Amino acid sequence: MALKGNLRDFSFSQLLNLISLAKKTGTLEVLGQEKAATISFEEGKLSYAQNSKADNGLAAILLRTEKLTDKQFQVIKDKAEDIGDKELGLMLINSNYVTQDEILSSLKQEFVSTANDLFTWEEGIFQFENNVKPSPDKISLLINLENIIIEGSRQLQEMERLQDELPSLDMALQFTENPGTNIRNVNLSVKEWRVVSFINPKNSMKQIARTTKLNEFEFRRIVYSLIQAGLVEIIRPEGVDPPSPKIPTLPVETSEEQKSLVNRLITRIRSL
Amino acid sequence: MQTVKMVVTGPFSSGKTQFIQTVSEIDVVATERKISSESERIKETTTVAMDFGRITVDDDLVLYLFGTPGQKRFDFMWEILSEGMLGFVVMVDSSRPETFREARRILETFRAYAPTPYVVTANKQDLPDAWEPEDMRIALRLSPEVKLLPCTATDKESVKNALLELLYSILERMDS
Numbered sequence: 001m002a003l004k005g006n007l008r009d010f011s012f013s014q015l016l017n018l019i020s021l022a023k024k025t026g027t028l029e030v031l032g033q034e035k036a037a038t039i040s041f042e043e044g045k046l047s048y049a050q051n052s053k054a055d056n057g058l059a060a061i062l063l064r065t066e067k068l069t070d071k072q073f074q075v076i077k078d079k080a081e082d083i084g085d086k087e088l089g090l091m092l093i094n095s096n097y098v099t100q101d102e103i104l105s106s107l108k109q110e111f112v113s114t115a116n117d118l119f120t121w122e123e124g125i126f127q128f129e130n131n132v133k134p135s136p137d138k139i140s141l142l143i144n145l146e147n148i149i150i151e152g153s154r155q156l157q158e159m160e161r162l163q164d165e166l167p168s169l170d171m172a173l174q175f176t177e178n179p180g181t182n183i184r185n186v187n188l189s190v191k192e193w194r195v196v197s198f199i200n201p202k203n204s205m206k207q208i209a210r211t212t213k214l215n216e217f218e219f220r221r222i223v224y225s226l227i228q229a230g231l232v233e234i235i236r237p238e239g240v241d242p243p244s245p246k247i248p249t250l251p252v253e254t255s256e257e258q259k260s261l262v263n264r265l266i267t268r269i270r271s272l
Numbered sequence: 273m274q275t276v277k278m279v280v281t282g283p284f285s286s287g288k289t290q291f292i293q294t295v296s297e298i299d300v301v302a303t304e305r306k307i308s309s310e311s312e313r314i315k316e317t318t319t320v321a322m323d324f325g326r327i328t329v330d331d332d333l334v335l336y337l338f339g340t341p342g343q344k345r346f347d348f349m350w351e352i353l354s355e356g357m358l359g360f361v362v363m364v365d366s367s368r369p370e371t372f373r374e375a376r377r378i379l380e381t382f383r384a385y386a387p388t389p390y391v392v393t394a395n396k397q398d399l400p401d402a403w404e405p406e407d408m409r410i411a412l413r414l415s416p417e418v419k420l421l422p423c424t425a426t427d428k429e430s431v432k433n434a435l436l437e438l439l440y441s442i443l444e445r446m447d448s
Contacts (some may be wrong), residue, residue: 264330
């Protein structure tokens with residue numbers, strides 16, 4: 001009997017907990033709005049993960065984790081597109097492109113990131129099929145779920161805080177006019193630089209997040225740290241009109257009557 | 273009889289009930305209950321629906337002041353309260369920086385419900401730990417055009433000043 005439900009009613013951390021305690025082997029598919037993820041487990045441990053928004057091939061994963069250059073990635077895509085991950089991994093190790101440890105750590109980072117992303121989904125139809133394993137050409141790992149559950153829950157709390165701080169990604173960013181600060185002198189990570197390079201009043205944060213291919217949590221964390229450091233500020237994107245200010249609701253119609261009413265209020269409050 | 277209303281909002285224990293009580297001509301119809309949550313046990317009671325104060329202007333005009341519940345679980349009341357308001361006052365406890373983030377969230381929410389004029393008050397300025405209003409402006413990320421007024425909700429002149437500044441902003445909006 002398949003385990004079916006919705007993350008709205010049974011959270012991802014509850015699901016992981018169940019899979020871990022019951023030492024289940026199988027594959028969990030989660031279908032959300034415009035996104036999907038597949039995670040496989042072996043004896044209650046995470047063995048494989050992929051999401052619908054990214055190229056999940058080994059070469060693409062190694063590119064994202066910066067173990068391959070764009071050029072190396074392109075060569076592999078051109079010449080070895082039909083090769084499975086296991087075979088490709090062996091070829092890359094043998095040709096000294098990467099080490100075995102680098103492949104394993106890149107895959108672990110990718111799988112854990114996919115799992116962590118699921119903690120932030122408020123809704124999603126899930127189905128766990130017992131004993132369904134990833135395709136044999138994929139490289140499987142065995143990652144304990146306890147740390148993922150703890151880290152995911154912590155990230156969820158942080159995400160809630162970041163959503164409070166950045167309620168809408170429809171706004172844009174611009175560099176603050178702070179003459180004492182030169183962004184070139186600030187130590188930024190590669191991902192932070194990637195975001196910084198797209199900061200422009202024409203680009204909404206949503207567009208930057210999409211272009212930089214960062215997940216929402218990573219992106220919000222970077223933007224929040226840039227704002228906290230006083231390097232950037234949130235502005236309305238160019239070309240988007242601000243909401244028109246609303247004249248307060250008053251029980252009289254004409255402008256003169258409205259002003260008269262407010263002046264009566266002012267006179268009364270002054271006299272209190 | 274014409275009636276108009278203003279909403280007084282702000283985080284838990286920011287002084288909303290006191291603000292209304294100070295200028296209301298009637299005893300504030302406060303819907304307060306004993307606090308059940310340990311984390312919010314700074315004071316004994318809190319407003320669970322709304323406070324309700326009244327200022328009679330003349331024979332045919334009455335101003336009502338509505339205070340929103342401070343606890344997050346009553347946020348659903350905000351949209352109802354903001355309907356048809358003249359403007360709103362955001363109260364912030366100057367001595368509790370841990371509530372500043374919540375104050376910003378409330379401000380953004382009310383602005384989204386109704387982009388009417390508003391003022392922010394740096395309340396409890398009489399307390400020794402109170403932050404300077406200009407420091408609060410930075411912490412609350414308020415732009416220079418937003419009125420941030422030092423306030424002591426127990427002091428009538430201070431409350432009157434906040435209401436008057438809000439009314440001046442309403443007049444300015446009408447002129448613009």
